Amino acid sequence: MNSETKICQNCKKDFTIEPDDFSFYEKMKVPVPTWCPDCRMVRRLIWRNERNLFRRKDALTGEDSFSGFPAEANLQTYENSYWYGDKWNSLDYGMDYDFSKPFFKQFYDLLSRVPLMAKSSASFMINSDYCNEAGRLRNAYLCFDSDFVENSAYLVKATNMNDSFDSHEVIEGELCYEDVMVYKSYRTFYSLDCESCVDVWFSKGLRGCTNCFGCVNLRGKSYYFFNEQLPKEEYEKRLSELNLGSYESISKIRIKVLEFWQKFPVKYYHGIRNISFTGDRISDCKNVRDSFSIQEGENMRYIEISVLKAANSYDCVQLFMGVENAYECTTVGEGAYNLRYCFNSWGGSRDLEYCGYCIGVVDCFGCVGLKKKQYCVFNKQYTKEEYFDLVEKIKKHMNDMPYVDHIGRSYVYGEFFPSEFSPLAYNESLAQDYVPINREQAKEKGFVWREPNAREFQTTIKGVDLPDLINDVPESITKEIIACETCKRAYRIVPIELQFYKRIGLPLPHKCHNCRFLDRYEFINKPKLYHRSCMKEGCENEFETSYSPDSSEIVYCEKCYQQEVY
Ligand SMILES: [Zn+2]
């Protein structure tokens, strides 16, 4: 089969469907997409919120609780422990399929009535209430999109992390702080793109290094200080002179380090051990294309975020813990198999289409909030024969009577859910992190936008007035409400955090956790690829890179980059 060029139903730009893509669609028995890959990605991202916690009324108790859904969202929520329990039955909300209305409108009605879990998390959470899009956390605070995390706070995209704070995209680490893309490391601080490091500070692009400070692109080195080898005693002397427990010293070092890093070339993508791939932040992958933040993936395309193994999937946001044959899904995992057009479903769910919040569910279509069920449509139980017969009729009906939105986009069988049916506004969802836009642009593109509710807390101290030295910080600091130096919003220092700063000897942050996140997020390239050439003089290699042509980095091909590491 040849490539085919189509016009995106949404942005009206051309996009190409390649022979491999056709084979995937055939194997999954789905129609070819009518939206381009970028528009499809945004449409899925609008269904996922990681970092925003809202206050909303619990549908059972009527009391205020924290949720990943805003109070304005047209839906019901139960506290997670009650939701996962057997005191309520989501089949009570079942309804007959109505062949006089479009499928998507009926699904939206069901979604607004069946209670959802207040926070999108797996059931194994201990003392980790203020976390969202997470599973298997213990004593975690404000951790998002994370699994297997203990005694940690302010982590985003963390897997298997202990006693770590304020980091982004970190895997298998302990006692880490202010890291971005740091893997299998211990006591690694303020570092970027490092693997298998111990006692490393302010470093970038290091592999297998110990006791390094302010270094770039080193392999298996110890006692290096700004890429200069020092005797052990001299290295330790320099570190003690830096006064790392002072906020002022750390701030000055940060500026100096960023300038130093800029002098060295970067590899055109982040990641290692890949065979045949395009994208960024990709490791241990084979035949993975146009994908971002992927660990251990095989035969996939157009995926954003996948951890702990996934294969044979296209067009998904967030796959976790063993997923196969998924297409057009958001947040599916734990052995999910053959899921199409689903969101927030896990626990061994298989063979689902157009389902949300289904746990351990098999052979269901258009269902919401089911646990361990089979052969249901719109939360109504059928026999096996009735089920397959009805599903075929519904798919035909979806094509005969499509849902048409207010700007004329048509949704037949094969489209993911319309963004206007998401409980989240554009700026409350992951779309705003990945493809940031402003209020006017959102309006122009027909997206919902909601100004955040100003939750005013009386602050008791300003960030700038915090003690400079960690040794001068009293235990009572955990009682203060601090005003962020940048956005002026309130934040706290929680007890496990204070213990950590004292243990390592790190100063208190002057910014709130959100501003700290945004600072780290500057290091993450947006999910877009540019065709560029290697910047090493004389090299003619070309590649797909997420470093945009106007980024300040010196971008090298793999071969030239390897000549720069030592
Ligand atoms: Zn498009």
Ligand SMILES: [Zn+2]
């Ligand atoms: Zn702030």
Ligand SMILES: [Zn+2]
């Ligand atoms: Zn080159």
